[in-house]
Amino acid sequence: METNVVHKTDWLLAIEGKVEPDEVRKEREKLLRRFTRGVKLPGFRPGKAPVSMVAARYAEDVKAELVEEFASRAYREALEDKRIRPLSQGRLTHWNFIEQDELRFEVEAEVMPEIEVRGYRKLKLEPVTKPSGDELVERHLETMRERSARFEPVDRETREGDYVRCDYSVYRDGKKQDKQTGVLVKIGDRENLPQINAALVGKKVHEIAEAVVRYPDDAGELAGREATFKFFIHEIKERRLPELSDEFAKETGFETLQAMRSKLASDATEEAERIMQERREDQIFAQLLELHPFDPPPSLVEERIRYLLVRLRIPDTPEARQEVEPKAAEHVKLDIIIETIAEKEKISVSDEELEAWFAERAERMGIPLPQAQAIWRREVAMNEARRRKIIDFLLQQAAEGGLIVYPDSH
Incomplete structure (x- = not known):
C-alpha cells in the first residue's frame, strides 16, 4: 500500500492511499474466510457455505470492510510515521476501485497546526497607564448598587429598560402555536427580537402589545416564516438602584x-x-x-x-x-x-x-x-x-x- 500525506489547510490533513490489485485480492480472501465462518446460508451448516456463494451474497459488506481496513491502517501508520497530533477521528471522504481491483481512497482528519514560531524574543512593550484607584472604587460601588437593585411597580407607559410581567401567545398561519403566562420580559433586551422590543414600548397595564416578526434564515424549519406575538401586560416594573449611604x-x-x-x-x-x-x-x-x-x-x-x-x-x-x-x-x-x-x-x-x-x-x-x-x-x-x-x-x-x-x- 502506498500513502501520501497532504496538508490541505493549516488544520486539515489528507491521507491518500493506493493499494495494488494483488494486495487487495489477498485481503479480500482473508475477509471472505472470516465471513464464511460466521454466516449461515440456507442448505448449509454454519460456516460450511461455499466461499463463492458468500462472496456473491455479501459482496457489498466485504467491499465496505475491505476499504475500512486499508483506510484505518493507512491512517494509523501516517499518524505514527509523521508524529501527527489528530484532533478528530479520521474520516473516509471517498474511495473507488479502478481497473484490476486497484483501490484508491482518501482519509481526512483535523490536526493541530504545525507552526514555526518566530519574533517572540523581539516583542515590544509600550508603557501602560495605571488605573485610577478612585475610578476603580466608584466602579465597584456602582457594581454593588447594580446587584442590589430593586424592581418597583410604576403607573405609566413602558419605556426601554422597564420590565413587564405579561402573558403572551404566538400565532403562525392564523393558529395559536404557543402560550406562556406570568413571564417577566425586559424591554430592550438583546435576547428579544427587535420587533418585540419596539412593540412593548409605550404601553400601559392591561394593554396588548402586538409584534409581527419574520424568522431569520438560520432559524431551521421556521426560517423565512412569519409569526405574530401578542403580549397582555399585567404589571410594569422599573429597576431602581439604592442610594449610597450607611444603610x-x-x-x-x-x-x-x-x-x-x-x-x-x-x-x-x-x-x-x-x-x-x-x-x-x-x-x-x-x-x-x-x-x-x-x-x-x-x-x-x-x-x-x-x-x-x-x-x-x-x-x-x-x-x-x-x-x-x-x-x-x-x-x-x-x-x-x-x-x-x-x-x-x-x-x-x-x-x-x-x-x-x-x-x-x-x-x-x-x-x-x-x-x-x-x-x-x-x-x-x-x-x-x-x-x-x-x-x-x-x-x-x-x-x-x-x-x-x-x-x-x-
Missing part, C-alpha cells in the same frame, strides 16, 4: 459607607496592578497573533465558543456565536502559539513551582492549601502554571517603551 453599606456587610470605601480602596491597589499586567499581556498577545497568521482548527474554535457563551452567560444563538467567534479563534491561536514556544524553549514546571502555584491560589481565595489542591486537578494546575511561566518568559523579553534584541533572537 446600604450595612446591607452589604460594612459598618459605614466610609468603611466600605476604605476596603474597596485597599483592594483597588492590587486590582490596578492586575489590570496593568493584563494590558501588558494584551500587547504581547496582539503581536504574537500578527506574527503568526494561520487558520485555527474549527473543532477547537467551536469548543471555545461554547465556553465563552457559558462564561459570559449569553444564550447560544446564531447572533451570539457570530459575536464571540473572532475572540474564540484568537484564544485558540494564542494557545497553539504559546504551547509551541514552550516546546521550543523547553519550558516546564517543577514540583516546587507547582506547589507555589497552589499556595498562591490558596492565599488569593483565602482557603487552606489542601482545599486548593482538591479544587484543581494536578494536570489542570500544571497546565495553568506552565502557561503563566511562558507568558512571564515572553514579558521578560520585552522592555517598557523600547525594544530588546537578543543575539540569538528567533
Whole structure:
C-alpha cells in the first residue's frame, strides 16, 4: 500500500492511499474466510457455505470492510510515521476501485497546526497607564448598587429598560402555536427580537402589545416564516438602584459607607496592578497573533465558543456565536502559539513551582492549601502554571517603551 500525506489547510490533513490489485485480492480472501465462518446460508451448516456463494451474497459488506481496513491502517501508520497530533477521528471522504481491483481512497482528519514560531524574543512593550484607584472604587460601588437593585411597580407607559410581567401567545398561519403566562420580559433586551422590543414600548397595564416578526434564515424549519406575538401586560416594573449611604453599606456587610470605601480602596491597589499586567499581556498577545497568521482548527474554535457563551452567560444563538467567534479563534491561536514556544524553549514546571502555584491560589481565595489542591486537578494546575511561566518568559523579553534584541533572537 502506498500513502501520501497532504496538508490541505493549516488544520486539515489528507491521507491518500493506493493499494495494488494483488494486495487487495489477498485481503479480500482473508475477509471472505472470516465471513464464511460466521454466516449461515440456507442448505448449509454454519460456516460450511461455499466461499463463492458468500462472496456473491455479501459482496457489498466485504467491499465496505475491505476499504475500512486499508483506510484505518493507512491512517494509523501516517499518524505514527509523521508524529501527527489528530484532533478528530479520521474520516473516509471517498474511495473507488479502478481497473484490476486497484483501490484508491482518501482519509481526512483535523490536526493541530504545525507552526514555526518566530519574533517572540523581539516583542515590544509600550508603557501602560495605571488605573485610577478612585475610578476603580466608584466602579465597584456602582457594581454593588447594580446587584442590589430593586424592581418597583410604576403607573405609566413602558419605556426601554422597564420590565413587564405579561402573558403572551404566538400565532403562525392564523393558529395559536404557543402560550406562556406570568413571564417577566425586559424591554430592550438583546435576547428579544427587535420587533418585540419596539412593540412593548409605550404601553400601559392591561394593554396588548402586538409584534409581527419574520424568522431569520438560520432559524431551521421556521426560517423565512412569519409569526405574530401578542403580549397582555399585567404589571410594569422599573429597576431602581439604592442610594449610597450607611444603610446600604450595612446591607452589604460594612459598618459605614466610609468603611466600605476604605476596603474597596485597599483592594483597588492590587486590582490596578492586575489590570496593568493584563494590558501588558494584551500587547504581547496582539503581536504574537500578527506574527503568526494561520487558520485555527474549527473543532477547537467551536469548543471555545461554547465556553465563552457559558462564561459570559449569553444564550447560544446564531447572533451570539457570530459575536464571540473572532475572540474564540484568537484564544485558540494564542494557545497553539504559546504551547509551541514552550516546546521550543523547553519550558516546564517543577514540583516546587507547582506547589507555589497552589499556595498562591490558596492565599488569593483565602482557603487552606489542601482545599486548593482538591479544587484543581494536578494536570489542570500544571497546565495553568506552565502557561503563566511562558507568558512571564515572553514579558521578560520585552522592555517598557523600547525594544530588546537578543543575539540569538528567533
